[in-house]
Amino acid sequence: EDQVTQSPEALRLQEGESSSLNCSYTVSGLRGLFWYRQDPGKGPEFLFTLYSAGEEKEKERLKATLTKKESFLHITAPKPEDSATYLCAAGRYGGATNKLIFGTGTLLAVQP
Amino acid sequence: KAGVTQTPRYLIKTRGQQVTLSCSPISGHRSVSWYQQTPGQGLQFLFEYFSETQRNKGNFPGRFSGRQFSNSRSEMNVSTLELGDSALYLCASSPPLATYEQYFGPGTRLTVT
Numbered sequence: 001e002d003q004v005t006q007s008p009e010a011l012r013l014q015e016g017e018s019s020s021l022n023c024s025y026t027v028s029g030l031r032g033l034f035w036y037r038q039d040p041g042k043g044p045e046f047l048f049t050l051y052s053a054g055e056e057k058e059k060e061r062l063k064a065t066l067t068k069k070e071s072f073l074h075i076t077a078p079k080p081e082d083s084a085t086y087l088c089a090a091g092r093y094g095g096a097t098n099k100l101i102f103g104t105g106t107l108l109a110v111q112p
Numbered sequence: 113k114a115g116v117t118q119t120p121r122y123l124i125k126t127r128g129q130q131v132t133l134s135c136s137p138i139s140g141h142r143s144v145s146w147y148q149q150t151p152g153q154g155l156q157f158l159f160e161y162f163s164e165t166q167r168n169k170g171n172f173p174g175r176f177s178g179r180q181f182s183n184s185r186s187e188m189n190v191s192t193l194e195l196g197d198s199a200l201y202l203c204a205s206s207p208p209l210a211t212y213e214q215y216f217g218p219g220t221r222l223t224v225t
Contacts, residue, residue: 032212043116043202043216044155087155091212099168100145100214102155 002027004090006103013110016077021106023088024070031091033071034100035064038085047086078110113138116205116217124223130191133220137184137205143167144186145214146178149200158201161186193224 003026013019025033032051036044048057050066057064061082063074073086085107089100117136125131137144146158157170161180178188184205190197200221204214 034212034214036216041218041221043204043218046213046215049213089155099157099160099170100155100212101157102147104154 002090002092002101004088004101004103006086006088006106008106009104010107011109013075013078013108015079015110015112018074018076018078020075021073021086021108022070023073023103025088025090025101027090027092027101029092033066034089034091035062035071035073036087036089038087038105044087075108078108080110080112083108083110116203116215118201118203118217118220120220121218122221122223124225125193127193127195127224129193130189131193131222132187132189133201133203133222135186135188135203135205135217137186137203138207138215141205141207141215142184143206144180144184145204145206146186146188147202147204148172149202149219150198155202158188190222195224198222198224 005024007022032049034049035047037047038044048064053068055066061076065072085105087105089102091100119134143162145160147155149155159178160168164180175191180186200219202216202219204216206214
């Protein structure tokens, strides 16, 4: 069964304290691995797409990496405004359909 | 470009009623997907529409249905509401050549009492 698991469920960091979020997946025919940020009461905001093992993407203090079994979202020197829930999702190859399988997210709190 | 819009943003309904939610995708996007988000289950895929046709469907009962119009706007309908249908319903649209990149709207918060 296709599955996406994120850890930890919650993470509290001090401002400037770097860390990583993990997303492990068991998906046959992976089409891509996606990272989203979701603020309370809002829809997920698209961050990155990773398509093949070894690929890396960066945006400001965030860097996403992909291996054959998991993806990491590295947060370097985080600021309080980075506080949010970070979701990863796997796109499964199945022709032209757009089904994404989401993990349950990591709630990140960055304290000043 | 305007983002994905969803109406209404908040809705309170009584068990047994039905509800219709609306989604307008980003201009030029023809694919619209719907998700249900709850604290316990996270984001779960409901269905996806492309050019007025349902392309994919998640594991939800037949009380959940949707449709897409020729202008790509989409609606989803839930009949005979149950308490467990209380959730944030999210709509996402995808650009033509990057169909796995989904851009989400703010969601409709449905509360069933």
